[in-house]
Each structure stands twice: as C-alpha cells, then as structure tokens.
Amino acid sequence: MGGDYAPGEVVAGVVAAVREGGLQVGLVGDPEVVGAELSRHDAGGLPIMVVPSDGVIEEGEQAALALRRKPRASILVATGLVKKGMADGCVTMGSTGAAMAAAAVILGLLEGIDRPALGGPVIGLAPRTAVIDVGTNLDCRPAQLLNFAVLGSVFASLFWDIEVPRVALLSVGGEVGKGNRQVREASELFERTLPNFIGNIEANELPMGKTDVAVADGFVGNIVMKLTEGLGAGIAELVAERLKGRLPDDQVDELAREIYEVNNLVEVHGGGPLLGVRGISVVGHGRGKADAVRRAIGTARRSFEGDLAGTQAAQLQKIREAAPESA
C-alpha cells in the first residue's frame, strides 16, 4: 500500500515477478483495493494471495508513533509474516522509516547494530560500488562505520560474487589520516581490524568504481545519493536541450533517459535490503514503478537464498572478536 504509485504499479510488478516463476507472493493491503487492482491483470492462476491489512504509514509520519497507532498497517503485517516464517522476505515501496521501525521492532536487530542500515549501489557509473549507509544512521560512531564495512562487504559478496570485497572510507583526502574526526578515528579502527580495507576514497573517485564498498555515515551517504540523482536529472536535461534538432528525437530521448537512469539507480532498479536486521526486508524507492517492484522482489529473493541475515550475523561476530573494544 506504500509508495507513490501504490497499489497499481506494485501489483503490476508483483504479477511480473510471479510470472517469472519459482515465487509465491502475498500482497498485503486493503483487500478490496488490491483485489480490484489484481483483477486488471490476467492473474487468476498465479500464486498470489491477498493478505488483509488496515491502514498505511505514510512517508514523513513519525514511525515509532505510527507503529503504535496503526498496528494493522500493511508494513507491520508484511514484516510480521517474515517474523512468523510465513514469508521469506518482505518488500515495500513505502516509507523507509516505517520499514526500518517495523524491521527493528518485529524482526529485531543483529548483535551490535543500533538501527537498520541501508546501502547499495547509488552511482550508476560505478554499479558495483556499494555506498553504506545512505540515510538511516545520521550520527555514527567509528564502531558503527566498522559495522557498515562488514554489512557492505556481505552485500557485495552476496550480490556481486566478490570473495573479499575492497572496503574504503569516504573522506576528503586520499591519505589515511585525512578527514574529519569521525573518519580519522574510523581509519585507525579499520586499519587495525579490516584486512580488506584499502584506505580512503575521495568523492570524485566514487564514479570510477575504485572500491566495492564505500563507507560513510548516513548523512554523508544520503547526500552522495541525492546529489547524484539531482545532477543526473539536470545533466540529462542539459544534454537533451543541446542535442534537440541535431539528432532524431527518439535518440535524444534515449540518451537523456540513460543519463537520468544511470544516476537514479534506486528509483529505476528497485531497492535494497535493510541491513543489520534478523530477516529480509527490502525497501524500494517511493517513485519506483512496476519494473522497480519486480527487481526489488528479485533482491529479496536473492537476499533470502544467499542467507543475507545469517551471513551478516556471522561476519559481525568475527569483527567483534577482532575489535572487541569497539563494540
């Protein structure tokens, strides 16, 4: 029920995902609305159930409060299905805050984790660089950044089959020891504990794919993600304007769209799993359409099949042993 294009695009994405096979989906929402939407697809024989819920937590609502006020909201029911083992993962295109709160309260957090983290590729020019965190943890201690390094490494291993992912700290100077206090302290901790730490990376190097995992606090990571989105949209417009009349319209549109899409990965390509959580919960972009929904479901599936939660727990345990003082 959440997201800018729910339930229409969400249902369309679910139908497309299920048609690919090997998947059963429970559509959690107002049965009447969801049923009506389903009936617009030729979905009779598909393994799609409707699971009733009551209410939606909107973007911008204070999540903790909303959880109490709307105990039957769709995100809570969906997350509950995962907790009970009735679903292997949940996917939402709605409020990130609500999904985080639901995951934290219902699924629980892995040991050492304060809040769910979000990370993944956000710069299309470097589609195999996971930036973590991108906005759920705004004020971070160095130990939290170390946890992000672990969670991001698990992400890169699972989704990109990288055995030992390179981890870098996003900073304002290439040399270790350059940066603000938070990053300088984190550098030291990383050097002591992470064999796969390759040092600092500057923001201009991010699009070059110099690292598999780029660690930043959620404030900085969110700014990286959003600036990329905004610049991509602006440059796409500039290019379209300059090329108008010099190339056929469809070629101009295609290039402008490519520039937009390569810089708006999350919107176009679905969403990422909440990290640091005891279960699978994937959060898509609020503006994601059917294809983004389909891909988000694929992400949930891969997360489950690769045992994202279990692997994270094991790797966090390892790092706690390597750096007990930082926990």
Place this chain on the structure above:
Amino acid sequence: MGGDYAPGEVVAGVVAAVREGGLQVGLVGDPEVVGAELSRHDAGGLPIMVVPSDGVIEEGEQAALALRRKPRASILVATGLVKKGMADGCVTMGSTGAAMAAAAVILGLLEGIDRPALGGPVIGLAPRTAVIDVGTNLDCRPAQLLNFAVLGSVFASLFWDIEVPRVALLSVGGEVGKGNRQVREASELFERTLPNFIGNIEANELPMGKTDVAVADGFVGNIVMKLTEGLGAGIAELVAERLKGRLPDDQVDELAREIYEVNNLVEVHGGGPLLGVRGISVVGHGRGKADAVRRAIGTARRSFEGDLAGTQAAQLQKIREAAPESA
C-alpha cells in the same frame, strides 16, 4: 610558483589579466624561472614586476611546519605584500593549506573565525549557489555554520549583486529539524538569528539553484564539490561514447567539454577568495590553466573593490549581536 602548471600557465594568465588594463601584478617566485617564462611573452611594456621568493610549499606539506621551514616561500612573500599594503590581494594556484595558513598567520582572521573558509559556486547547473565551506573546516560547531552563512551571504551579495541572499542548510530532509545533530542544532540557531534563512535544502535540489547560499561543514561541502567533479567527468565520457559516429567529432567534443566544465567550475573558472580573513587571498584550482589564473585575478580584484574583508567583518559583528550566545 604553486599549482600543477606553474609557472608557465600562471605567467600566461597574469599577462592576459594585465593586458585587460587597470591592474599591476607582482609575480612572486624564483626570479630566474619567472623571468624566463615572462620573456616568452611580449610583456616588455606591461606593469608586471617580479618579486623574488625562495621555495614553494607543495600540496600535501604540513602547512604550519612548512611556514616555519620556508619563511621565504612564494605564498608567504605574496601574502606579506598584502599585509604590508603593497598589494591589494594575492592569488595562488598552489596548496590551499599553505594559502590558508599564510592568510591566518600573516593577515589574521576576522573576529569569531577559527580558520579561513572557502566557498563559492561548485555546481555549474546552479552557478549562483555558493556552497560554503568546501573543505577547510572539517569539524564544525553550529556557530561556525552560522558564520559560514554570513560569509556566504557577503560573497553572494558582492559577486552576484543580491541584496538579501537566501541561505539554506544542506541536510537530508526538507523539513527543519531533519538532519544529523549538527544540522538540527544549526537549524534552530539559524531560525532564531537569520531572517534570510529559508530552511533546509536536500542535495538533489542543489543543482536547481533553490538557494543563493548552501551551508555545510567543510567535510560535506568538499564531498559535494568533488562528487560533482567526478560525476561530470564520468558523464561527459559516457555522452562522448554514445554520440561517437552519430554527430561530427567536434560537436561531440564540444558537448562533452561543456558537461565536464559545468561540473568542474573551480578548475575552469579560477578560484575563490579565502573567507573570514583580514585581507584578500584568492586560491585557484591546482589544475587551473592560464584562463583560470586570469579569472582568479579578476576575483581578487572584485573582492578588493567590493571591500570583501570589511563587509564580512561588519556582518559578522551584526550576527554576534543577534546571537551573542553562539559566538
């Protein structure tokens, strides 16, 4: 003597600036080297002097240490000319850290300022949005961010003739109260003391020119600047690749260059004045060529003619009166 292309491009830029008239320039450096470079231009009748210095502080040198070790380095001699009133401003394409240290030690800082700040337009799609600070103040208290708001406003007024510039805080949510601890505290302070505070701005809105001044700590501001540079370079390459063979080569090159340049403002368009300093010291991009040098000199000239230092001092005084507890 500083910068990637010194002294060749620096001397060429100086000659070009002086040819525009109304300007005398002292070229500070090794007289032999600078003289040889000058002799390659038909600069005989131009008001250009050579001022001898000895040594250069390189990018990456620990500035405070270098200041003591190389007391006759070009940046120190040049800044000294400003202090003695023998020059109205100095311009360097060399180490930012050295220029800052020289300005702080020799010219002195304005009341309430801890370190020189750097700010100005860094996103070409929004050429009249000054982002401040872009990397000289990495860990900031809210009161420092308030000072940046003042310095940035003076910058926008002086360079863009904006009477009351709009000031926004860069954050991860549009609403005041969203952000990390630093920004939340700064929001409150800004709301109480800055009548021209328009609230928070998100990074995706920066390229839209929604504000005249965007305030961030130097860590975040530097990441904004560098990410813009890197994405611009990467997207320019992508566009060139896609258009190759579909448009004449020179048109492809022109568009790729425009995309690069609009996202690499500082490198292309010269540099910005150090803010919060008792005098004029302009720092250009290390990779700036002759035209960037010429523009940086223009920036120094305009800073002097608009009484940048005096106006900043007066406006900082005003804000101290409005928010005495924050000083």
